[in-house]
Amino acid sequence: MxxxxxxxxxxxxxxxxxxxxxxxxxxxxxxxxxxxxxxxxxxxxxxxxxxxxxxxxxxxxxxxxxxxxxxxxxxxxxxxxxxxxxxxxxxxxxxxxxxxxxxxxxxxxxxxxxxxxxxxxxxxxxxxxxxxxxxxxxxxxxxxxxxxxxxxxxxxxxxxxCGVMAGLGAAINTGGVTRGDTVAVFGCGGVGDAAIAGARLAGARTIIGVDVDDRKLAWARKLGATHTVNAKQTDPVEAIREATGGFGADVVIEAIGRPETYEQAFYARDLAGTVVLVGVPTPDMRLEMPLLDFFGRGGALKSSWYGDCLPSRDFPMLVDLYQQGRLxxxxxxxxxxxxxxxxxxxxxxxxxxxxxxxxxx
Known part of the structure; x- marks a missing residue:
C-alpha cells in the first residue's frame, strides 16, 4: 500500500x-x-x-x-x-x-x-x-x-x-595520492575540501589549497591543507611550484570546473604528474591550449566520476575511519x-x- x-x-x-x-x-x-x-x-x-x-x-x-x-x-x-x-x-x-x-x-x-x-x-x-x-x-x-x-x-x-565521496575519491581513487606525494587542490568548497581531507588521509606530505575566498581557505587548513593560496592575490601556479621545490605538485585536483582554473592546474603539476578534473563544467565551456604541452609534460589527465567510488567498498571503510577519529x-x-x-x-x-x-x- x-x-x-x-x-x-x-x-x-x-x-x-x-x-x-x-x-x-x-x-x-x-x-x-x-x-x-x-x-x-x-x-x-x-x-x-x-x-x-x-x-x-x-x-x-x-x-x-x-x-x-x-x-x-x-x-x-x-x-x-x-x-x-x-x-x-x-x-x-x-x-x-x-x-x-x-x-x-x-x-x-x-x-x-x-x-x-x-x-x-x-x-x-x-x-x-x-x-x-x-x-x-x-x-x-x-x-x-x-x-x-x-x-x-x-x-x-x-x-x-555525493560531494564528500566525490572529493575523497578524486584524491584517493582517481588521483592515486599516496604517502609522500605533493598535492594541490583548486577550489576549496565541499568537494575540494574533501579532496584535501582525502590527500591527508592518504599521507600526502604537502597539500596546497587554492581559492579566492579566505573563509574557504580557512576551511581547507582545518581539513588538512599545509599551505593555502588566495588566487586573487598570488599567482597560484608560481605559489604551488614554490611550495614543491620548484617542480609543481605530483597530483593537482581541479574542483571548480572552469577552463581557466583547469589550465592553471595543468601547469601547476610536476612533469609526469596527474591532473584530476572533478569540478563539473557547463556544456558551453571550451579549453584551448597548445597540444605540444600535453605531449611534452607527460603524465595523466583524468576526470573523476563520483570519485570513481564503489559504494559497497568505500562507504563502510570511510565510515569506520570516521568512527575512529581519522576522517x-x-x-x-x-x-x-x-x-x-x-x-x-x-x-x-x-x-x-x-x-x-x-x-x-
Missing amino acids: SQEVRGVIAPGKGQPVRLDTVVVPDPGPGEALVKIQSCGVCHTDLHYREGGINDDFPFLLGHEAAGIVEAVGEGVEDLAAGDFVVLNWRAVCGKCRACLRGRPWYCFNTHNATQKMTLKDGTVLSPALGIGAFIEKTLVHSGQCTKVDPTADPKAVGLLG DLDAFVSETTTLDDIEAAFEKMHAGEVLRSVVVL
Missing part, C-alpha cells in the same frame, strides 16, 4: 522549490523503502532546479542521504528492515562491459527504482540522481543502499552519498536545517557561506 509523505519539489526551471505531498509506492522487486534521517544540500540539487541537468520537471530534490530501511521488495536478500544505510547513485549492474572487466566503479548501467513516486494528482516525479531524498521516505533500488556502522551520525556519513566528516556539516528551508540553504551555498547545510528529518 502506498504512503503519502512530505517532499521538496522543483516544479519548473528557476522556480522556487515547494514542499508538497508525495505518493511513495511500497517496494517492488529489487526495491527498498528508506526513512530518511538526513540529507545534505548539494550544488547538484540547485543545478536540477535551474534546469542545468535536464528538463524532466518536476524534480524530487535531494540525494546526499542516510536513513533506515523500512521495507524491501521481492528478491532483496542483502538488505532488511532496520538496516542503517547511506544512499548512493551508483547501484552497479554487474553485467555491463565495465563491470565484466572488473571495473564496477565505472558501471555504465546503474540501477534505480522501477516504480515512480508521484504527486497526489498522479504527476510523475523525477528523483534527483535517481534518489530524491528531501523527503520523509523515498523509494530506491536496493543496490542504492549501502549498509554502514549503525552508531555513526547520519548527518555526517550521509554526505558520503573528520563532522567538519563538513556547517549547519542543520529542515525541509521547509531548502531555498535559504541554496542561497547560503551559492554565496559560499557553508560547506554543507544538512536537512535533518
